[in-house]
Every structure is written in structure tokens, then in C-alpha cells.
Amino acid sequence: GAGVSQSPSNKVTEKGKDVELRCDPISGHTALYWYRQSLGQGLEFLIYFQGNSAPDKSGLPSDRFSAERTGGSVSTLTIQRTQQEDSAVYLCASSRQRSRSSYNSPLHFGNGTRLTVT
Amino acid sequence: AQRVTQPEKLLSVFKGAPVELKCNYSYSGSPELFWYVQYSRQRLQLLLRHISRESIKGFTADLNKGETSFHLKKPFAQEEDSAMYYCALQAAGNKLTFGGGTRVLVKP
Numbered sequence: 001g002a003g004v005s006q007s008p009s010n011k012v013t014e015k016g017k018d019v020e021l022r023c024d025p026i027s028g029h030t031a032l033y034w035y036r037q038s039l040g041q042g043l044e045f046l047i048y049f050q051g052n053s054a055p056d057k058s059g060l061p062s063d064r065f066s067a068e069r070t071g072g073s074v075s076t077l078t079i080q081r082t083q084q085e086d087s088a089v090y091l092c093a094s095s096r097q098r099s100r101s102s103y104n105s106p107l108h109f110g111n112g113t114r115l116t117v118t
Numbered sequence: 119a120q121r122v123t124q125p126e127k128l129l130s131v132f133k134g135a136p137v138e139l140k141c142n143y144s145y146s147g148s149p150e151l152f153w154y155v156q157y158s159r160q161r162l163q164l165l166l167r168h169i170s171r172e173s174i175k176g177f178t179a180d181l182n183k184g185e186t187s188f189h190l191k192k193p194f195a196q197e198e199d200s201a202m203y204y205c206a207l208q209a210a211g212n213k214l215t216f217g218g219g220t221r222v223l224v225k226p
Binding site (some may be wrong): 003033 | 152154161162163164167204212213214215216217218219
């Protein structure tokens with residue numbers, strides 16, 4: 001079936017503008033993750049959704065970053081007043097929900113959105 | 119807190135040579151450990167997980183709880199193994215925490 005889809009694939013924006021990044025997870029996957037991939041920084045966790053709620057948003061770098069998920073499906077990551085240091089590839093991943101008695105399901109990643117702030 | 123450390127940012131080996139990517143973790147409970155790989159121009163994907171105890175593309179990884187390590191090994195590296203490799207840890211129902219990644223370059 002279809003994998004995780006992210007849009008846009010590339011986004012160039014001017015410093016100070018707001019941007020919205022979209023993620024369509026695999027159908028039936030209730031867990032959704034956002035990561036940021038920067039040169040020399042590896043994969044930085046941003047936020048994790050289980051259904052529509054976010055039990056862990058500890059990775060959001062500042063209050064300029066926010067994310068929501070509606071209908072247990074599509075998620076949007078919003079960055080307000082973008083700064084040059086926000087330039088990175090933003091990755092979304094989804095996985096099946098797990099119970100505490102079973103092992104974690106592996107994450108399925110999208111191709112990412114490459115954000116460039118000029 | 120969960121932490122994953124990959125001490126090598128770059129590993130360069132010749133084709134046919136063994137390759138070992140180091141991964142150490144810190145977590146007080148019983149985590150699950152994974153290796154993810156990203157080939158050039160492809161999306162990040164699962165390579166293997168410790169619970170499967172299987173060899174994927176010739177790679178194996180053994181969880182050593184005493185040393186809190188999950189090193190990835192392959193006895194004979196191939197050029198197509200050139201990629202970015204990430205070790206990752208996940209506690210029950212929690213986020214997946216990645217290490218900083220190791221770039222592997224296999225030279226002909």
C-alpha cells in the first residue's frame with residue numbers, strides 16, 4: 001500500500017514567514033512522529049502523537065513550533081516566524097499502535113520536507 | 119532518560135573488509151534496539167531489530183545488556199552498503215530515540 005507521504009517535498013521561505021508541513025501517515029497507523037534531520041545533528045526528535053493526542057512534545061525547539069493531528073490521520077507541523085537555523089529536512093514517520101505487552105512496531109518514514117529559510 | 123551514542127561519524131572501509139558500527143545506549147529499563155539505514159536519495163528504513171535476531175543483507179547486531187551496546191557488524195562489506203546508519207532505542211510505547219548516525223563508505 002501507500003507509504004508515508006509528506007508535502008511539500010521542498011520549501012524555500014523568507015526569514016520571518018510562517019510555514020506548514022504536512023504528513024499523511026500509513027492508513028491504520030495510530031502513532032505519528034516528527035523528526036528533524038540537520039547536517040551534523042543527526043535525527044532530532046520533535047513530537048510524537050498517539051491518535052490525536054501528543055504525549056511527548058519535548059523535542060519542539062521553541063514556542064514557534066507547533067503540531068496538530070486531526071482524525072487520527074493527517075498531521076501538520078507549523079513553524080512561525082521562521083529563522084535560518086530552522087533550515088533542515090523535516091521527517092515524518094508512522095507506526096502501528098502497540099500494547100504494553102507487545103513489542104514496538106518499526107517506524108515507516110516519509111521522504112521528508114527540505115526546508116530552506118533565506 | 120534515553121540516550122543513544124554512535125561514536126563514529128564516518129567509517130571508511132574497502133570492499134570485502136569487515137565493518138563494525140558501534141552503538142551504546144543508556145536506559146534504565148528494557149528497551150528495544152533498532153538499526154535504521156538511509157541509502158542515497160532514499161527514505162530512512164528499518165534494517166534490523168534486536169528481537170528478530172536475524173541477519174539482514176549480511177548484517178547482524180547483538181544486544182549486550184551488560185555493556186549496554188548494540189553494535190552492527192558485517193564480515194564482508196559491499197559497495198552497496200555505503201549509506202547512513204542510525205542506531206535507535208525505544209522504550210515501551212515511547213518515542214524512538216536515535217543516535218547521531220554513522221556514515222559508511224565502502225571503497226572499491
